Amino acid sequence: MTSLLWLLAALAGAGGWAVLALARGESVSAGWLIAAAVGTYCIAYRFYGRFLASRVTGLDDRRATPAERLANGRDFVPTGRWVLFGHHFAAIAGAGPLVGPVLAAQFGYLPGTLWIVFGVVIAGAVQDYVILFASMRRDGRSLGRMARDEIGPVTGILAMVAILAIMVILLAVLALVVTRSLAESPWGVFTIACTIPIAILMGFWMERWRPGRTLEASAIGVLLLIAALIGGRWVAASPALAPLFTWPAETIAWGIVGYGFLASVLPVWMLLCPRDYLSTFMKIGTITLLAAGLIVVHPPLQMPAFTRFIDGSGPVFAGKLFPFVFITIACGAISGFHALIASGTTPKMLRREGDARLIGYGGMLMESFVAVMAMAAAAALDPGTYFAMNVPLAALGGSVESAATVIQGWGFHFSPADFHALTASVGEQTLLSRTGGAATLAVGIAQVFSTAFGGGLMGLWYHFAIMFEALFILTTVDAGTRVGRFMLQELLGHVWAPLGRTSWYPSSVIASAVIVAGWGYFLIQGVIDPNGGINSLWPLFGISNQLLATVALCVGTTVIVKAGKARYAWVTLLPLTWLLTVTCTASWQKVLSPDPRLGFLALAERTLAMVNAGEMAPGLGRQVAFNARLDALLTTLFVSVTLLVVAVSVREWILVIRGRKPARSLETPFEETAYAG
Amino acid sequence: MRDSRGATHDPRPTTVLRRLERVIRQVAGMPDYRAYLAHARRCHPDRPSLGEREYFAEYLRARYADGPNRCC
Secondary structure: OHHHHHHHHHHHHHHHHHHHHHOOOOOOEHHHHHHHHHHHHHHHHHHHHHHHHHHHOOOOOOEOOHHHHOOOOOOOOOEOHHHHHHHHHHHHOOOHHHHHHHHHHHHOHHHHHHHHHHHHHHHHHHHHHHHHHHHHOOOOOOHHHHHHHHOOHHHHHHHHHHHHHHHHHHHHHHHHHHHHHHOOOHHHHHHHHHHHHHHHHHHHHHHHHOOOOHHHHHHHHHHHHHHHHHHHHHHHHOOOOHHHHOOOHHHHHHHHHHHHHHHHHOOOOOOHHHHHHHHHHHHHHHHHHHHHHHHHHOOEOOOOOOOHHHHOOOOOOOOOHHHHHHHHOOOOOOOOOHHHHHOOOHHHOEOOOOHHHHHHHHHHHHHHHHHHHHHHHHHOOOHHHHHHHHOOHHHHOOOHHHHHHHHHHOOOOOOHHHHHHHHHHOOOOOOOOOOOOHHHHHHHHHHHHHHHHHOOOHHHHHHHHHHHHHHHHHHHHHHHHHHHHHHHHHHHHOOOHHHHOOOOHHHHHHHHHHHHHHHHHHHHHHHHOOOOOHHHHHHHHHHHHHHHHHHHHHHHHHHHHHOOOHHHOHHHHHHHHHHHHHHHHHHHHHHHOOOOOOOHHHHHHHHHHHHHOOOOOHHHHHHHHHHHHHHHHHHHHHHHHHHHHHHHHHHHHHHHHOOOOOOOOOOOOOOEOOOOO | OOOOHHHHOOOOOOOHHHHHHHHHHHHHOOOOHHHHHHHHHHHOOOOOOOOHHHHHHHHHHHHHHOOOOOOO
């Protein structure tokens, strides 16, 4: 019976890929995309996942997990496998797998989909699983700590600095995505602004008025949130209120900066924690709805499998298919950031060792599925609409009519009248050049939902999707700022001890301000960037996230080698080599390419030349040039740190394999579980 | 509702409603005072257990200070 099911999964996968491969010229249903992905995941989980679990790492259900040995009813809590699967998925899935595929759709739907599906099987899920395994065998220690213990103290500090720097870029780019989707949108701004008082109300409810009643507070929060969503439509239609909430991008960006600072210094219960609950419920609910909607509607994919932009001339972001599809889609195929979660809360909650395969490998397959859905939603849009929404304003000429000339020049059908009608139907004043992917995805989701459930409520579904994305992106910004603050305080504590005390208020304020200033700077620069900001910040984010994955895979390989299983080390070395190739090529091109669209240094030079020729305002020009050089410096720094970690790790592996160094594993010694069966 | 003695001593809640509540709490990463009390009474009967407020504060500290728990 079970083998019949596996056969069915294999057939679904094979059928899906066959249709995608053979269909040329006519449009393919999104259903085939989903079938191909799900079929592949099932086979990978059954065979490769099991190989990793039993052969490479040797999961042992008789061995007590940290959750059992160190149970404290707080963070070390043995948790059922499906519940933990949900918990882990809610922790790893964010805006990354939703936005990356939308941007990569400029190459057509096929390249991105192939990387999402096969990348996760051999890279992303392997990384998440191996790190989860390693942390589980080491009392739930963090990635930075494992890097220090297993490879060396220098690597530990390098890893920590790398994590901090990546976090700054990540927060900036995510905040920029929200800014672009909320600019000049009274409905969106009103709804998102309401989440702050709603969260504070929830916070007081569960901390002061009815302690511990978090579920009650969340139910009230969700209801109020829906009221705010519906109220937003009314605000946008009101001539008196709409101007109050119609904000330009710069104002929104400053608002997010101020809010991020506040959220980092206020007590967790007041703002951060209630928003975290709201966003978790919204996330799980919306993703489930989206899966159901896509399966019911299975819209035809209007984007071609490949577009002409694989040659590197793409208007959404510059660069050829190789290496940039692998950089643009980080989360969904492999995300280094997951290694922090897989060595954070999750390993402390595993009830049995055997569950690690479902949580680590399976959880990442699920995230990859979210990325496939995002790709399907974006590719189901008419390509003309897609490009009108994702190309920087400067390239489109500023109006829908000028955009039509540009987009038709690329050979895509585009009707200004239809675009105006779409804009009106979602209740916005403009959809032109809403770069960053969030708004595009919201239109895609709104189309699916209004066909599947809503009977034409495009505006409501569009703003529902925007709220869902903005809510959990801002939660990541809050939580990230706070974590960054703690990490900085820990680092500063080495310099002057009082700065390391996280409970000392001045230290908290200073560290929060430094972190917020870090990402706030890149955010504001992204907003005023004449090219839209996303096309320089998103690749930087992709590169840094992939480099963090490289560091994680170094730790994973070291753990495997030191466990005396060097013959299986290829499972992590394979993705490690691929990521190094991709990120080094991309970094080289981003820094040194003579094409000013692609290379940071070339961009700086061209901008300064334009200033000298009087074609650009000197103030803005110098700022753009400075930022381009800063981006080049950061890229170089990220690559250098990673190469250093790789070099130190390789040396360690060789020493161990040659027998010059004992293969001493730092695993916690075996202790038998008390659980029956 | 709060002092249901039966539930506190049972590591696997018996009523469907309480089970559902626990699943939601664990998925969303919410504190679960009753589960904590059950654990504390079972494993450390010699030590006094934390009050609800203290437990909530401790839980939040462990969850939001020890590294990222939300991803990109």
